[in-house]
Amino acid sequence: MVTEHAAPYLAIQKLSSSYGGFVALQDVNLTMQRGEFLTLLGPSGSGKSTLLMVISGFASASAGRIEVDGRDLLACEPHRRDIGVVFQNYALFPHMSVLENVMFPLNVRRHSPAESRRRALEILERVELVGFAARSISSLSGGQRQRVALARAVVAEPCIVLMDEPLSALDKSLREQMQIEIRGLHDRLGCTTIYVTHDQSEAMAMSDRVAVMNLGRIEQVDTPTAIYLRPRSTFVARFMGNANLIPIDALARLGMPATALETARSDMRLTAVLRAEDIRLGIGKDLASDLRFQATVEQATYLGSSWMCQARLSGDISVRVAIPNEDYDRSGAVRVGAILPFCIPHDRVSFVTDSASS
């Protein structure tokens, strides 16, 4: 597993990239340990794909350094970087069979044909496609193509594997299945992987760590749980799940302990994050450590696994609350216009800095 204090395997330092006056990457710093699975998460235009392109050598950096195992990557030509890329639409070679596609990286590295063949078949076995070795690419399904692309990217055991939204073309159920498969393959092969996606649940499900990107910068790099529970900025909080952002001044009026607020203020973290699923209906189980408030229900939507409720506090602040079906039934009072008590434990409230917005 990832050891925290070892020298990083990959180190990106002060990396910037701009083209035509547009700054795509700005002062990006990132380190990775060998074998780590890291996801770059962000909306389109946040720079995550550009970062991938700079690492693979198809976009140039205007400043900064990338080192892999002590080797200066930016000084290498793209074909000598020893990187396996899984492209968004797979980019499989249509005039070659499945086996020929997977053998390609080995052939260009001048392995003997027998050796190439053996290793290609070995990796095809890992992705359960060995029976498809002689098939043409056009005869494969989307999921199978995805696995060929994966096999081709890792077969030469590159120092880093890059994946650029590889699952975006697949439907939801296949996507979830492939998430597990990709992560499983990563665990078996131990390849250092950078994965790009704009889907936060995909990032959460697959990664050792997630780097959330916004406007060409990395806003936060952390484990999925830390990103979710302790977001550092409004952007990260908003991007991950259902977050209510409330200015801390408003929170003070609700009775939040002053000590917590003071600490936050001194760090310039002026916005509080209240997750929709952390807020509960105040039905007889109030604790002293809870922040309590009254709010008017404006909307209640049934989502199947829970109810999503929009509730207005005093003034212009409204919050979304995820109410478990069980609580909804027990209360029996959740309807539009009702004034209900809500509560949230103090320690579930986190404070974040304001992000630059797009």
Add this chain to the structure above:
Amino acid sequence: MQNLVPTSRGIHLPFDVGLVAPALTIIVVALVAPIAWVLYLSFFADQGHFSVQSYMTVLGSTLELKAFLTTLRLSASTLALCILLGVPYALAMTLVGRRVATALMFAVTLPFWTALLVRTFTWLIILQRHGLASSAFESLHPSAESISFVNNLAGTLIGMTHIMLPIFILPTYAAMRSVDPALIRAAISLGATRLVAIRGILLPLSMRGILSGATLVFVTSLGFYVTPALLGGGKVNVLSGRIERNITAYDDWGAASALGVLLFLLVGAVLIAARFVLVRSGRPGGPDNE
């Protein structure tokens, strides 16, 4: 067309025929009728009744057989030169930036839209004795005898290649442009040099365009008349020239028609062979299930 008229066959059949009638008429009058007439002449012109005498005459004449070989050689050489010049040119057009590609495209299409005769005469002026080319050659080699680049196979080949090159480059370039650039990037990211990526990915995937261009060049070259006649100066006897001679000099419509039919068959054979290769090249790595 059939799907547009979901009524009974009895109603939509005349409707379809009515729609294609003008095109059909043009094809019959302009294409089928003349070919049928040539075919008829090749068998009946000699004695007024059916005979294969015209074919015997043509196939028995070393002059005509030589013309066959010259035609094939000229067409094959033109094609070879077109491939040698055209593939790198189309590659350059594909790989350079948009602005340079537009300039290169302009350089290809400008002669393409210029009349054939004009281009042939231009080459005549450049290549003739004491013309631009030979003056330049003489200034480099003052002792050399004054030489001519026309009235021989070389001159004809230069003219033919220049005229055919756009016909080769355009389909080749179109095929190369339609190859997803991500495939080239993928190849490079997987460790291939640019050259290997071009040779292993871009060229094989453009093969259909290259084959189409090659077929067009070869087939068109087989029937070329003006350029060999003007730049060959009577020394490059191609089939089309022999047909013309048989009519104007010997008034032998039978032999001319027989030559025409044989040329027609040759073109047909080349097209069928090209089609065969094209279909085969369209199926990489076994049968497609799509």
